[in-house]
Amino acid sequence: MSEESYVLVGLVIVLVVLAGRLLAGRLRMPDAIVLVGLGFAVSYLPGMREIRVAPEIVLLVFLPALIYNAAFFSAPREMRSEARPIIALAVGMTLVSAFAIAGVTWLLLPGTSWAAAVALGAAIAPTDAVSASAVLKRVGAPNRVVTILEGESLINDGVALTLFGLAVTAMSTPLTFGDGLRELLTVVVGGLAYGAVVALAVAWLRKRLYDSNAQLVVSLVTPFVAYIPAETVGFSGVLAAVVAGFYLGTRGEGLLPPRVRVTGHTVWRGLVMLLESTLFVLLGLQLHEVLVGIGGVPPVRLVGIAVAVIVVTVLVRLGWQVAVSPVMRYLPGPLRLDPGRLRDRVIIGWSGLRGAISLAMALSLPFTVNGEEFTDRSVLVFLAAAVVLATLLGQGMTLPLVLRRMGVHQEGSSRVEYARAEVAISRAALARIDELLASGQTGEQVAETYRRFYTLRVKQSRSVLDADERGGSPPPEAHGTAFLRHEISAAEREALLQLYRDGEIGHEVFQTVGHELDLAEPPRRKH
Template identity: 30%
Template sequence: MDYALLVLFGILTIVAVASVAPKLGVAAPLVLVVIGTACSFIPALPPIEFPPGLILSLVLPPILYAAAVNVPLVDLRRNIKPIAGLSVLLVIVSALATGLLFYWLLPALSLPAAIALGAVISPPDAVAATSIAKRLGLPPRLVTVLEGEGLVNDASALVLLRSAVAATAGSVALWEVVGGFVLAAVVAIVVGLVIGHLTVWVRSKLLNPVLNTTVSFAVPFLAYLPADELQASGVLAVVVAGLVTGHQSAKHFNAQIRISERVNWRTVQFVLENGVFLLMGLELKTLVVQVRDESSLLQAIGFGLLATGLLIVVRIAFVVPLIALLRRDQRRAAQAGKDLESAIRHLDRPKSEAADAPARMSAPTTGRARRFLVRRRADVDSLTADGLGWRGGAVLAWSGMRGVVTLAAAESLPDIPYRAQLVLIAFIVAIVTLLVQGSTLPVLIKALRIVGTDSGADRQELATLVRQVSAKGLAALDNPNLVQKNGAPFDPAVMDRVRADSQLIGESLREQANVDEAEPPGFAGLDTTEEPSAVDDSAATIGPHQQHRTLRLRVLRAERDALLEARATGAFSSRVMERAQHMIDLEESRLAQLSDDDF
């Protein structure tokens, strides 16, 4: 089949499904799997099969990188215990349990080969689960745990798969497997850290957003290839590089580069993630054809269903004690918060009150200690305010859908007995978990009545943050040594305007924090049928800063219309038009951020 035609079909299908799926109340990956499966059995469609290493080396790295750059490092650190448990320990337990099952069911299959298949089907894919979780407004911590698990469990499964495949070629001691697993992880982390920091430094020198974003497209492969050559986990190196980049971007990249990178990588992630789910369905017919014997086909289906059931049971059995452990940590955190608060007050004592202390820490040491304690207190506050209860644990236990890694890893299985059946078993596990768990997860979430984020509280928090940040910015304007590069003082009128604008933004956000949620945002209170200067009498019920934002948006709309008219006449050069358009876009984007649409 012509790959260009396949790509065209895939893109159009992905866009159509992504547009319709939210209206149907289902996750797009589930619909794509069904469509792909149905299309694979069309007689006119030839068998579709990709090289085994294509997805693993070309598709998986950018998917993981795109996900990693958007995961806040602080959230990952605060949830390291559940993420590590689910992404490492649960993967190993699942691989061993299902490996023993296959070893018992298939007599000609060696134990290492059986564990290799267990490693293939052990890591869940968080794409479907997180898309459902975000759409239904689950608590942020639960979403973070699912995302973190999806990032790290791929590396655990693939390292375990590599060790099991190596064991099929000869006898390997247990300590060698464990040592190889740890070494692969450590080397991958080092490679990811080096590549992440190095590419951030290089990109910080590129101020052109196009060039900068282009370099970012190479980062996943710059991390994956050397780690893979060193027999380490290439996908873990990609994840670490992505986390470093996401954490450092606010400091080293300007706003335009960040906006460009965000949009481009979201597009790449959207196409690749959904494309893989469509591909899963399209390849099903090819896998069925490879298992030519009807009895073998039925056997593979039965074994796939058995493995699916075992994976679900193992995950539930693992999550129950994990939630109990996290609830215990939450109770301990309440007392830890009091101890940390007491320690902070102790450090903040005036020197006169601390005169009886035998040794007073120096000011720099005290500052570092205080920052550490304040950060720990924030971690504790987050843990106590957003705990994972039993209802969240139920969602976590049922979010075991398989996906892209199972697809990629299954195709990489070596030439071992029952290979065609084993690959088909892996695909059956992935498709069944996607369709069964993915379709019932929204029902479970609604039945449990899990409370997600509070939009009103988010607006209040945003207003508080802006007030604090604005105060810092205004303080910089009061610096008596503030001068221009040539040493001349700034124009007082310009400084007053900057000060007024800064205060206006902060006051506007605080005003919106108290706006009734039933009031429509945007152009509420403005009669849009009149000229921009004509404001309806109902505008008196809206705060002055809301009116300012609304009128500015109207002015920008008129300016945009005039710009389009000027472009139609061809009276100005394209570079001037582009710059003017960009200025309007930036201003409109700033004003749009003052809206509460996102909460």
């Protein structure tokens, strides 16, 4: 394909992503299902079937940004408090799932090597908490459940990708136990150490950069600086990206000015959405080739294997949560684990959705092994895709029903936390206003204007907290400040736009003032 063709293909993929997300919203279906379907339909367009994404591209382009983003926005305090159940799931559950899936695959596909089966198990094992967390937060599920799921999703990516890398290596170069152990230690220790070096270097650089555009560029290239050199020298790029993202996300917020943080968060949300969506479109585009590659396997048998792998994937996780977790309370010392309530364990067990990371690993399986075509690749990619789509569609769409059956309803904890935060910051603002007024750095009229605003916000937020303590609902005016700020912001934007339309201000002023309004816009909260 020519350079122009690649550009055209990239444009088509972006258009399919946008159309898929729009259509998924209208149909109330998971984005992934619609994107795969549209990708498969587009594969029949002229030239689209020639697309073959090299496995190295999938790993180098998609994984660094996705993993770094997840680590950057993790919650360190909450994760520390739930470290034991998170590690038990992220390490123990991931390894058990990987080898259980590998065993079923190896038994049902006798021609498949054990290394290839383990590679498939490692690809399917890690969960993607994004979709499940969105549902759980919307219905007010316990914060502990959400924290465990998000923490597990962060760590299990590193565990699964390390096992995946060892399995792919073993497909072409058989490893003894000693070789595998040495390789594992090198990969893990080297990845952790290099990730720490990158994190410290980026933190040092950020303190000395004052240009917002340069700051944003540093943010975008950091995951690739962490991932690619580590992989090149034989370390774990995944662990390096996780360490860098975790350190910079939890300790580096103060290194960036507010405007850069606002812009960076927006850019990263868009980038992650595009990368995840593109992976599902690429699966759809390659689905025709995958179906051709599995032509030698009878359809009934193939469907039976897919169902078996899906069932094992779901049941092993549920079994771990319901049966294994309670036993771990009897383990000695640091291994002892508080399993929590049965309701929470069932929710965590049913929230094991698979997503973009699993798909990226499956698509990165090699086309050739030792110079010969890897004939099992199409079947393994098909099985991985079946698990991803089945969990997103089956578990994802039934998760709200499971939550209702388990007695989980909207608890309003976020609303109360917002109110508590607003009381604290408003009181701090009032104290600072009084200090500035006393020192003569501001006038009485200006101080009184701001004092009224913050006093009103404290009063309204207190009404939310008082209602929560009484067990009732807050009065309608409880969030009047936020509502008023949104309405004022809308009026300001309309006035600015009218000035520009009338030719009274130029485009540069229009953009600058509009950006300032964007920065001042209060977030829309879901209570």
